[in-house]
Amino acid sequence: MDIKMLKFKNKLTVELDGKLDANSAPELEAKIEPELKTTDILIFDMQKLTYISSAGLRVLVFALQTLDAHGGAMKIENASEDVKQVFSLTGLLKVFDIK
Numbered sequence: 351m352d353i354k355m356l357k358f359k360n361k362l363t364v365e366l367d368g369k370l371d372a373n374s375a376p377e378l379e380a381k382i383e384p385e386l387k388t389t390d391i392l393i394f395d396m397q398k399l400t401y402i403s404s405a406g407l408r409v410l411v412f413a414l415q416t417l418d419a420h421g422g423a424m425k426i427e428n429a430s431e432d433v434k435q436v437f438s439l440t441g442l443l444k445v446f447d448i449k
Contacts, residue, residue, distance in 0.1 A: 360390040367398035370406030386416045397428035
Protein backbone atom coordinates (compact mmCIF):
# COMPACT_ATOMS: atom_id res chain seq x y z
CA MET A 351 0.00 0.00 0.00
CA ASP A 352 1.12 3.55 -0.72
CA ILE A 353 0.54 6.15 2.01
CA LYS A 354 0.85 9.83 1.21
CA MET A 355 0.60 12.37 4.01
CA LEU A 356 0.03 16.08 3.54
CA LYS A 357 0.07 18.33 6.61
CA PHE A 358 -0.90 21.99 6.69
CA LYS A 359 -0.86 23.57 10.14
CA ASN A 360 -3.17 21.38 12.26
CA LYS A 361 -4.83 19.54 9.33
CA LEU A 362 -3.48 16.20 8.14
CA THR A 363 -4.66 14.52 4.94
CA VAL A 364 -3.70 10.88 4.45
CA GLU A 365 -4.16 9.44 0.96
CA LEU A 366 -4.36 5.65 0.86
CA ASP A 367 -3.65 3.67 -2.30
CA GLY A 368 -4.05 -0.11 -2.41
CA LYS A 369 -5.13 -2.48 0.36
CA LEU A 370 -5.34 -1.57 4.05
CA ASP A 371 -4.95 -4.97 5.67
CA ALA A 372 -2.92 -6.80 8.33
CA ASN A 373 0.27 -6.27 6.32
CA SER A 374 -0.11 -2.51 5.79
CA ALA A 375 -2.04 -1.43 8.91
CA PRO A 376 1.05 -1.35 11.19
CA GLU A 377 2.83 0.93 8.71
CA LEU A 378 -0.14 3.31 8.60
CA GLU A 379 -0.39 3.39 12.39
CA ALA A 380 3.34 4.06 12.74
CA LYS A 381 3.14 6.96 10.28
CA ILE A 382 0.08 8.70 11.72
CA GLU A 383 0.59 8.12 15.46
CA PRO A 384 3.26 10.82 15.96
CA GLU A 385 1.19 13.30 13.93
CA LEU A 386 -2.03 12.85 15.91
CA LYS A 387 -0.77 14.90 18.88
CA THR A 388 -0.53 18.03 16.71
CA THR A 389 -3.50 17.34 14.44
CA ASP A 390 -6.97 18.77 14.96
CA ILE A 391 -8.45 17.60 11.65
CA LEU A 392 -7.54 14.27 10.08
CA ILE A 393 -8.84 13.38 6.65
CA PHE A 394 -8.42 9.94 5.14
CA ASP A 395 -8.76 10.15 1.36
CA MET A 396 -9.74 6.64 0.23
CA GLN A 397 -10.24 7.33 -3.46
CA LYS A 398 -7.57 4.77 -4.39
CA LEU A 399 -8.19 2.34 -1.52
CA THR A 400 -9.38 -0.98 -2.94
CA TYR A 401 -9.81 -3.02 0.26
CA ILE A 402 -9.94 -2.59 4.03
CA SER A 403 -9.74 -5.38 6.63
CA SER A 404 -10.45 -5.44 10.35
CA ALA A 405 -6.78 -4.57 10.98
CA GLY A 406 -7.24 -1.43 8.89
CA LEU A 407 -10.46 -0.57 10.72
CA ARG A 408 -8.61 -0.91 14.02
CA VAL A 409 -6.11 1.76 12.95
CA LEU A 410 -8.95 4.10 11.97
CA VAL A 411 -10.69 3.55 15.32
CA PHE A 412 -7.39 4.21 17.11
CA ALA A 413 -6.97 7.49 15.20
CA LEU A 414 -10.55 8.57 15.94
CA GLN A 415 -10.22 7.80 19.67
CA THR A 416 -6.90 9.65 19.86
CA LEU A 417 -8.34 12.72 18.15
CA ASP A 418 -11.52 12.61 20.26
CA ALA A 419 -9.39 12.70 23.40
CA HIS A 420 -8.15 16.19 22.56
CA GLY A 421 -11.19 17.54 20.70
CA GLY A 422 -10.04 16.76 17.17
CA ALA A 423 -12.12 15.48 14.27
CA MET A 424 -11.68 12.82 11.61
CA LYS A 425 -13.30 12.46 8.20
CA ILE A 426 -13.21 9.76 5.57
CA GLU A 427 -13.56 10.95 2.00
CA ASN A 428 -13.95 9.33 -1.42
CA ALA A 429 -14.52 5.78 -0.14
CA SER A 430 -15.68 3.33 -2.79
CA GLU A 431 -18.95 1.46 -2.40
CA ASP A 432 -17.00 -1.73 -1.54
CA VAL A 433 -15.12 0.04 1.26
CA LYS A 434 -18.32 1.69 2.51
CA GLN A 435 -19.92 -1.77 2.60
CA VAL A 436 -17.24 -2.92 5.08
CA PHE A 437 -18.01 0.08 7.31
CA SER A 438 -21.71 -0.71 7.05
CA LEU A 439 -21.33 -4.43 7.86
CA THR A 440 -19.23 -3.66 10.94
CA GLY A 441 -21.55 -0.94 12.23
CA LEU A 442 -18.83 1.68 11.82
CA LEU A 443 -20.74 3.62 9.17
CA LYS A 444 -22.46 5.43 12.04
CA VAL A 445 -19.21 5.99 13.97
CA PHE A 446 -17.15 7.66 11.26
CA ASP A 447 -17.87 10.84 9.31
CA ILE A 448 -17.85 9.38 5.79
CA LYS A 449 -18.36 11.53 2.72
